Amino acid sequence: xxxxxxxxxxxxxxxxxxxxxxxxxxxxxxxxxxxxxxxxxxxxxxxxxxxxxxxxxxxxxxxxxxxxxxxxxxxxxxxxxxxxxxxxxxxxxxxxxxxxxxxxxxxxxxxxxxxxxxxxxxxxxxxxxxxxxxxxxxxxxxxxxxxxxxxxxxxxxxxxxxxxxxxxxxxxxxxxxxxxxxxxxxxxxx
Amino acid sequence: xxxxxxxxxxxxxxxxxxxxxxxxxxxxxxxxxxxxxxxxxxxxxxxxxxxxxxxxxxxxxxxxxxxxxxxxxxxxxxxxxxxxxxxxxxxxxxxxxxxxxxxxxxxxxxxxxxxxxxxxxxxxxxxxxxxxxxxxxxxxxxxxxxxxxxxxxxxxxxxxxxxxxxxxxxxxxxxxxxxxxxxxxxxxxx
DNA sequence: GGTGCCATGTAACGCGTTACATGATTAT
DNA sequence: ATAATCATGTAACGCGTTACATGGCACC
Numbered sequence: 001x002x003x004x005x006x007x008x009x010x011x012x013x014x015x016x017x018x019x020x021x022x023x024x025x026x027x028x029x030x031x032x033x034x035x036x037x038x039x040x041x042x043x044x045x046x047x048x049x050x051x052x053x054x055x056x057x058x059x060x061x062x063x064x065x066x067x068x069x070x071x072x073x074x075x076x077x078x079x080x081x082x083x084x085x086x087x088x089x090x091x092x093x094x095x096x097x098x099x100x101x102x103x104x105x106x107x108x109x110x111x112x113x114x115x116x117x118x119x120x121x122x123x124x125x126x127x128x129x130x131x132x133x134x135x136x137x138x139x140x141x142x143x144x145x146x147x148x149x150x151x152x153x154x155x156x157x158x159x160x161x162x163x164x165x166x167x168x169x170x171x172x173x174x175x176x177x178x179x180x181x182x183x184x185x186x187x188x189x190x
Numbered sequence: 191x192x193x194x195x196x197x198x199x200x201x202x203x204x205x206x207x208x209x210x211x212x213x214x215x216x217x218x219x220x221x222x223x224x225x226x227x228x229x230x231x232x233x234x235x236x237x238x239x240x241x242x243x244x245x246x247x248x249x250x251x252x253x254x255x256x257x258x259x260x261x262x263x264x265x266x267x268x269x270x271x272x273x274x275x276x277x278x279x280x281x282x283x284x285x286x287x288x289x290x291x292x293x294x295x296x297x298x299x300x301x302x303x304x305x306x307x308x309x310x311x312x313x314x315x316x317x318x319x320x321x322x323x324x325x326x327x328x329x330x331x332x333x334x335x336x337x338x339x340x341x342x343x344x345x346x347x348x349x350x351x352x353x354x355x356x357x358x359x360x361x362x363x364x365x366x367x368x369x370x371x372x373x374x375x376x377x378x379x380x
Numbered sequence: 381g382g383t384g385c386c387a388t389g390t391a392a393c394g395c396g397t398t399a400c401a402t403g404a405t406t407a408t
Numbered sequence: 409a410t411a412a413t414c415a416t417g418t419a420a421c422g423c424g425t426t427a428c429a430t431g432g433c434a435c436c
Binding site: 208228 | 414415416417418424
């Protein structure tokens, strides 16, 4: 959902064509989040099909699109409504650790160490990038770097917490004997 | 990639059938990450096609699967190799904020406020759940809650940082006179 | 006349979600 | 007998990625 709405947002500033949208997108994210052009075209196709965008073939060659009223409305609700998905997105690292928990003892700790190493490397890289970003001339780039740094930090702290918890845990192996695990969140059967 | 590997990990503990895998998965994640059964079947199909899993139709009815040697190898490399994708995953909230940056002034701040409200709500909910989780009888559940909490905290702190940066940014026209509103985060050291 | 870039696509696949369909077993 | 639950699937769609194909145009 991020890409379609981002395209819509950029088209709300001025009409653009496919490759232009791709370039703008990558420019705004400092190249951290590359976007395949192919996806831009298929996405534009869906947006046009849904009437959120309309083609204005000004000056041959470039197929320029303009946002529609319906598109502006969709965009507005994207900005207004925070992501209220019932559950936070599945996290591969967390799943890996949960799955490693029920295995012979050294596995979890090895996973933690390996992952922490990578997170620390990333943290260093992002911090360096932030230092290189001299003046506040590019606000978006700084915000993006902040986000990457905060996330990497949170990841490292979580891995540390995991290690600590596991260390002072009685014993970590028993899987099969677990109670059916009814936790307050549940409600998967509507 | 998370789901296939998680299924493989659970099958490495003992053979299971489709619905059993779904239930185990949801039990281990405390129901926070519901998993559609349909996806389990299609994923098992791909795993079997790729030779990572094999069907052992013990005792009719339930189609029980067992992991293969190739599967164990794949699984081992999943555990061993941290997620080294060149770029961290695209983040919808960050994109939304970057896109909001290039709009008439009140928009970005409104987005920040709305998103922070939701993050704080989640933070409270997770903290409550953690308090309710009495003894360390379910280590995985506690680790999962830690992760959710750390992430929510990081999100709130990032939103605060964004507000601060935007406030003291030159070309941020002063339509909205809101103080940076520092929101102290309760330290939930595990 | 190549070489390279701009610009637009298409195809195939994996993952994920929602919804619907079909039997079999169990409970009331 | 009916209803609920278990268990297995399928269909359609969106999003995302990788890879390949096609034309035009500029540069040397």
